[in-house]
Amino acid sequence: MSNAGDPKPVVDDAAAARKKQQEEDLQKAKEAGWGEPVPFHHAQGPAADAGDGEAHEAPAWLSDAAVYAWDDEFGEIGEPDPELEKTLFGDPNQPSIGHNIKALSFDVDVSGGTEGERVHPILKFDDAGLHPAMADNVRLCKYTTPTVIQAYCIPAVLTGHDVIGIAQTGSGKTAAFLIPILSKLMGKARQLAGPRPKNRDERVCAEPLVLVVCPTRELACQIFDEARRLCYRTMLRPCVIYGGAPTKNQREQLEKGCDVLIATPGRLMDFMSNIKLLNLSRLKFTVIDEADELLSEGWEDVMDKLFQGSSTNQDGDHTYLMFSATFPKFARKLVKDYMEEDHVRISVGRIGSTHQNITQTIEWVDQHMKNQALYDLIMQGGPQRTLIFVNAKSTCDIIDDFIYNKGFPVTSIHSDRTQREREDALRAFRTGKTPIMVATGVSARGLDVAFIKHVINYDLPSSQHGGIDEYIHRIGRTGRIGNQGNATSFYNERNDDIGEDLVKVLLENKQKVPDFLQDKMPANPEKIEWHDDTDDEDESFDVGGGVNSGFGGDVGGFGADGGFKADEGFGGGFKADDGFGGGFKADDGFGGGFTADDGFKADADADNKLDGW
Ligand SMILES: Nc1ncnc2c1ncn2[C@@H]1O[C@H](COP(=O)(O)OP(=O)(O)OP(=O)(O)O)[C@@H](O)[C@H]1O
Numbered sequence: 202m203s204n205a206g207d208p209k210p211v212v213d214d215a216a217a218a219r220k221k222q223q224e225e226d227l228q229k230a231k232e233a234g235w236g237e238p239v240p241f242h243h244a245q246g247p248a249a250d251a252g253d254g255e256a257h258e259a260p261a262w263l264s265d266a267a268v269y270a271w272d273d274e275f276g277e278i279g280e281p282d283p284e285l286e287k288t289l290f291g292d293p294n295q296p297s298i299g300h301n302i303k304a305l306s307f308d309v310d311v312s313g314g315t316e317g318e319r320v321h322p323i324l325k326f327d328d329a330g331l332h333p334a335m336a337d338n339v340r341l342c343k344y345t346t347p348t349v350i351q352a353y354c355i356p357a358v359l360t361g362h363d364v365i366g367i368a369q370t371g372s373g374k375t376a377a378f379l380i381p382i383l384s385k386l387m388g389k390a391r392q393l394a395g396p397r398p399k400n401r402d403e404r405v406c407a408e409p410l411v412l413v414v415c416p417t418r419e420l421a422c423q424i425f426d427e428a429r430r431l432c433y434r435t436m437l438r439p440c441v442i443y444g445g446a447p448t449k450n451q452r453e454q455l456e457k458g459c460d461v462l463i464a465t466p467g468r469l470m471d472f473m474s475n476i477k478l479l480n481l482s483r484l485k486f487t488v489i490d491e492a493d494e495l496l497s498e499g500w501e502d503v504m505d506k507l508f509q510g511s512s513t514n515q516d517g518d519h520t521y522l523m524f525s526a527t528f529p530k531f532a533r534k535l536v537k538d539y540m541e542e543d544h545v546r547i548s549v550g551r552i553g554s555t556h557q558n559i560t561q562t563i564e565w566v567d568q569h570m571k572n573q574a575l576y577d578l579i580m581q582g583g584p585q586r587t588l589i590f591v592n593a594k595s596t597c598d599i600i601d602d603f604i605y606n607k608g609f610p611v612t613s614i615h616s617d618r619t620q621r622e623r624e625d626a627l628r629a630f631r632t633g634k635t636p637i638m639v640a641t642g643v644s645a646r647g648l649d650v651a652f653i654k655h656v657i658n659y660d661l662p663s664s665q666h667g668g669i670d671e672y673i674h675r676i677g678r679t680g681r682i683g684n685q686g687n688a689t690s691f692y693n694e695r696n697d698d699i700g701e702d703l704v705k706v707l708l709e710n711k712q713k714v715p716d717f718l719q720d721k722m723p724a725n726p727e728k729i730e731w732h733d734d735t736d737d738e739d740e741s742f743d744v745g746g747g748v749n750s751g752f753g754g755d756v757g758g759f760g761a762d763g764g765f766k767a768d769e770g771f772g773g774g775f776k777a778d779d780g781f782g783g784g785f786k787a788d789d790g791f792g793g794g795f796t797a798d799d800g801f802k803a804d805a806d807a808d809n810k811l812d813g814w
Pocket residue numbers: 295296297298343344345346347348351368369370371372373374375376525526646647648649677681682
């Protein structure tokens with residue numbers, strides 16, 4: 202009997218052709234120097250395939266990462282712990298400063314503060330008057346020279362001011378607030394801190410002295426990581442709480458005592474509702490990182506609670522600090538409601554600006570040609586840590602699949618993934634096991650991964666979803682802390698809404714404006730006028746009697762008008778940013794099958810609906 206008309210062989214043929222194509226693609230990717238695609242087996246349990254070559258038998262939640270521990274016999278500073286020291290400071294995946302740190306040396310605008318006082322920027326960490334233990338930790342972190350925001354922020358915090366710090370992505374804002382805060386508390390920890398458990402079974406209520414709030418879980422873990430290093434031997438115990446991960450682990454950490462708490466807002470609100478678990482009455486410092494995001498719509502209740510809540514410390518000595526790379530006008534207005542009248546605002550460069558360490562390329566790519574263009578770009582770039590941004594979770598899954606099937610080692614992250622999957626994906630990306638990661642825009646905020654050489658905007662952010670500020674945060678994942686990076690964005694008629702702002706950013710950073718964007722050129726390219734969302738000031742921000750007085754004068758060694766020119770101090774002795782290592786392990790096919798959705802932020806986790814992603 203004939204098989205004519207039976208569709209089966211056609212299917213088989215198609216499957217065989219697909220398989221052949223995949224094998225060819227895999228071969229091509231290999232020849233281009235990429236390692237093998239890496240499948241994930243989340244079903245095997247927590248971090249079973251985390252990418253660091255180590256077995257993870259116990260749940261490896263980032264909140265359980267080791268922190269310095271001591272017993273009561275120690276004095277003000279703990280004894281060295283060589284094992285922990287190696288873990289904290291010897292991580293080869295920790296970002297290191299690049300040669301071109303000078304590109305972050307913009308003019309600095311310092312305003313506000315107390316009349317007659319001025320902020321004296323520091324040229325060296327040794328000049329900052331840091332507590333010796335803190336100075337040691339800064340050295341162990343290999344921070345040889347303060348970045349510009351650190352040069353101003355450290356003395357401003359040490360002299361007791363509320364601070365708003367605005368500086369480009371990857372310019373060291375986290376250390377700019379952690380170093381002075383922790384240094385100020387050093388030596389006072391015993392006197393100020395809450396009770397500690399007297400034995401292994403005792404549990405205490407966490408009464409932190411410092412609270413750092415940030416919008417995403419991954420950012421919280423990252424800040425916690427930096428706090429773990431800077432708290433080493435200080436007798437200050439850091440903890441992190443964030444949505445998605447089991448509350449049990451985080452609760453147990455808090456019950457061991459907590460001096461520095463890093464939190465996402467949803468989980469913080471949850472824990473704050475249990476006064477036996479968390480009490481903020483001892484708080485001396487509240488830091489809001491990515492402040493413009495947290496001041497945006499949807500977070501008002503949390504902010505009100507943090508700044509006016511009955512359980513937070515109302516002492517006169519409570520310091521508030523806010524940081525971001527972008528600070529639109531609406532956020533600047535809101536700040537007025539929260540901060541002390543004499544707060545100091547330090548902005549490095551134009552608010553919302555980027556820097557020339559990132560080479561920006563805008564390519565016209567028709568919607569239906571994006572996959573091909575992406576493939577070509579990845580092949581051209583060769584093996585390097587590459588972060589691809591898309592605008593929807595569904596696209597994130599599809600592009601992950603596409604790249605995987607083209608034979609590249611890729612992972613992806615978005616808010617429909619479980620926290621376990623998110624932590625695994627990020628770890629695999631960080632360690633270089635999967636040097637390509639696809640992400641929705643929300644991961645733009647704050648992510649600090651070493652050696653990201655290329656950011657690709659497969660989709661450009663629309664003006665309704667963050668627009669040019671979102672673009673700045675996204676491309677800021679590369680070219681961090683003096684390293685060079687590339688950012689390529691696919692542009693077509695759908696992106697016309699951010700075309701003009703894009704051109705201004707390109708001009709400002711001396712980047713090539715492509716022909717298809719020439720009609721978006723500002724009237725006077727030499728003197729770009731920004732919309733109110735970027736740098737123009739308004740009277741509502743200029744509070745207090747000290748506006749522009751006392752600060753910004755000729756500050757020793759920094760040149761007139763407060764501009765931090767930084768001709769010396771930076772440079773020599775830093776490890777150069779080096780390329781991606783390669784060498785990936787092979788395994789079998791990709792699991793796939795993720796649910797899709799779209800939208801940018803604020804997934805409704807049962808336990809933490811405010812924690813973005
Ligand atoms: N003085 C310094 N010298 C060398 N490296 C530093 C210094 N200060 C901070 N770093 C490192 O630079 C990296 C970027 O810092 P950080 O994440 O705080 O930047 P950021 O300004 O907050 O960026 P973003 O706006 O993107 O969140 C971190 O890995 C940090 O450890």
